[in-house]
Amino acid sequence: MKKTVSLLIAAVMAVMMFTACGSSQSKTLTMGTNAAFPPYEFYDGDKIVGIDAEIAEELAKRLGYELEIVDMEFGSIITSVQTGKVDMGIAGMTVTEDRLQNVNFSDSYAGGVQVIIVKEDSDIASPDDLDGKLIGVQENTTGHIYCAEDYGEENVIAYTNGATAVQALVQGKVDCVIIDSQPAQSFVAGNEGLKILDTEYVAEDYAIAVSKENEDLLKEINKALAEMTADGTTQAILDKYITAE
Numbered sequence: 001m002k003k004t005v006s007l008l009i010a011a012v013m014a015v016m017m018f019t020a021c022g023s024s025q026s027k028t029l030t031m032g033t034n035a036a037f038p039p040y041e042f043y044d045g046d047k048i049v050g051i052d053a054e055i056a057e058e059l060a061k062r063l064g065y066e067l068e069i070v071d072m073e074f075g076s077i078i079t080s081v082q083t084g085k086v087d088m089g090i091a092g093m094t095v096t097e098d099r100l101q102n103v104n105f106s107d108s109y110a111g112g113v114q115v116i117i118v119k120e121d122s123d124i125a126s127p128d129d130l131d132g133k134l135i136g137v138q139e140n141t142t143g144h145i146y147c148a149e150d151y152g153e154e155n156v157i158a159y160t161n162g163a164t165a166v167q168a169l170v171q172g173k174v175d176c177v178i179i180d181s182q183p184a185q186s187f188v189a190g191n192e193g194l195k196i197l198d199t200e201y202v203a204e205d206y207a208i209a210v211s212k213e214n215e216d217l218l219k220e221i222n223k224a225l226a227e228m229t230a231d232g233t234t235q236a237i238l239d240k241y242i243t244a245e
């Protein structure tokens, strides 16, 4: 009888130790993103790199997780966060009232601006000249949503990613492309004959999307983000990818 009890205790202790080790070693934090959005997320060979990838790597390290990045269409990220397919969405994602209906957002870690890309000889000089023009955007982004509201859905053509929208502009299928300024700069640098207008369209805040069911993770992320701001880590990551003009 005594032997059985001590065996049982040993077994219970073994299970407890195993569980404790398991949970501290194999905690994974999954990040949903759309890796066609330089310099926030893009492929370097078969690795996803960029500002968001590094912010996420740092967050995971500080919170004691292994980071796993899942590449998907931009329009699938919110649903994937909602359904728990990924723990968080980090994709240069703008905080909007509509998105806040479906997910929580962390404190903002960067700012973005929607800008207008045109051909160098274009007669479009500011957002005031866009009436009746055909505007290319990236599907489901704020650029898409704002343009449809301001200029009418019939004047907007949505492409699955920014690079395709810019290709359409080069081929003369649209008169301009409205997209976030950092990717815009990288697309303009990679294509002849394009320029970004000085007049900006809309300024916005980027933040991390987390399920409404996971308040604890949101708190942990905000705490780590605050530390990363205070010790200069976030700024160092931004400076590595964004060179001042």
Ligand code: GLN
Residues within 6 Å of the ligand: 034, 037, 074, 091, 092, 093, 094, 095, 112, 138, 140, 141, 142, 143, 180
């Ligand atoms: N900032 C834009 C948005 O949130 C675009 C983001 C993106 O394309 N990755 O809609």
